[in-house]
Amino acid sequence: MSAEPVPAAAADATTAPARRYSFHVEEPCEGDRVAKFLEAFAAVLEYTDYKALLDSYCTTSAKCNRCAVTCPVFQVTNDPRDIPCYRTNILLEVYKRYFTIGGWVSSRFKSHFELTDEVIDEFAEVLYRCTACRRCTQECPMGVDHGLMTRLGRYVLSLIGVVPKALQVSVREQLEGETHNTSKVPQKAMLHTLDFLSEEMEDILGVKMDFPVDEPDRDFAFFCAVSDYLMEPDTLMGNAAVLYAAGDWDRWTIGTDNFDGINYGLFYSDWHLENIIKRLLGEVDRLNAGKILIGECGHASRSAHQFVPVFGDRERYPVLNFMEYTYDCLLKGKIELDPSIITERVTYHDPCNIARSGWIVEQPREILRAFVPNFVDMSHAGRRNYCCGGGGGLVSVDEIHDFRMEIGGRVKAEQMRETGAEIVVAPCANCKKQLKELVEHYKLPCKVMGLHDLILKAIVIPGGKSPAERKQEAELYA
Ligand code: SF4
Ligand code: SF4
Secondary structure: OOOOOHHHHHHHHHHHOOOOOOEEOOOOOOOOOHHHHHHHHHHHHHHHHHHHHHHHHHHHHOOOOOOHHHHHHHHHHOOOOOOOHHHHHHHHHHHHHHHHHHHHHEEEOOOOOOOOHHEEEEEHHHHHOOOOOOHHHHHHOOOOHHHHHHHHHHHHHHOOOEEEEEEEHHHHHHHHOOOOOOOOOOHHHHHHHHHHHHHHHHHHHHOOOOOOOOOOOOEEEEEEHHHHHOOOOHHHHHHHHHHHHHHHHHHHHEOOOOOOOOOHHHHOOOHHHHOOOOOOHHHHHHHOEEEEOOOOOOHHHHHHHHHHHHOOOOOOOOOOEEHHHHHHHOOOOOOOEEEOOOOOOOOOOOOOOOOOOOOHHEEEEEEEHHOOOOOOOOOOOOOHHOOOOOOOHHHHHHHHHHHHHHOOOOHHHHHHHHHHOEEEEEEOOOHHHHHHHHHOOOOOEEEEEHHHHHHHHOOOOOOOOOOHHHHHHHHHHH
């Protein structure tokens, strides 16, 4: 195994509880689950491109266990069932035994792997202990993508109804519910929220800006995680402040038919992933917008960035994460950030979906360096980051909170503590939720914010109050 230095929590792994967990399932599968699992697997193999990948992985895995040392879950539990290739091998064993000639022939002559109810239960549990962060993939000399194998395994399980209820309900609400968003926010309530935020921004910034809604033919159709409207409004107001300060207020719009950028299909079902992408494209078409602008959300950005070109058209629907837009504004001198406002020590958490599995590493750091004099990186920053512990959709599954705190997020908590930062910037709705819970659980002396929450404090607004004046007011009312 390689000797990658790991944060103290992982080195102290033997003290951590290696408890198992289960999650609530919405529609438990009845009858012969083994037959149904194999039927579902056969259908996935027939209608997708996974077969070639499985054939390749069956012949390449070196069983070297290098992947184990990089996995934040295994680092904490030391449980062999948390070794990345352990769970991938379950899938490969099923594939070899039931879908290759060699596996079928050898099963006739000697005792061989058999799929049972117990194997399915074990498989479901280990797959939902993985945050799909893909850290292990960087280490594998053979290039085995365990995050992708986790997704494939979850996809097959979802076809026999084995999927955490929280994920299933959210997706159903987004695709089939009346509100078309994962938090079931009615459109009317969303519009009221925008009115309220307009007033709030006028109070804070000193200028009136009404959020553009259902405006046709704009350059940007904007989609953030729906939680930004309710629980993280500073992030949304920060986004709006940049558009206003850059002189781009007339270039964007929010759509009322589909305003939630979340796509939990990315974590458990390619079929839902595709349908949610198509819904999003339908809204872009309805608005006749030029580009898709995604707010601060890692998986929303990655799912749109990677899969709009697959299910739509790269040229017709360019996808942009908001940090790219802000960075571009900064480079072009369209916005000004006051470097005297944020005096605290600040660090940055890389969301796995946009750093390791994406394309955004330096842009947010360049923005932070432009106005945060006391910025410090975490150990293992950028593409070698550690997951927050709530990735792969786990953050939305409340009944595994203890797992997320004690196991999945333990290394991350230690990383945050090591920096001595007072503010941890996490530009992702899911990461923010998980990290805030970690701060509370481990009593860390820091707070978690979005990048645009900080920008909201430091941005210079033409014709508005100065950042210094706003800071003074905020301190007065604190
Ligand atoms: S994807 Fe992340 S959590 Fe899953 S096995 Fe690999 S390193 Fe561990
Ligand atoms: S999956 Fe890759 S890193 Fe893990 S044991 Fe196999 S070859 Fe080694």
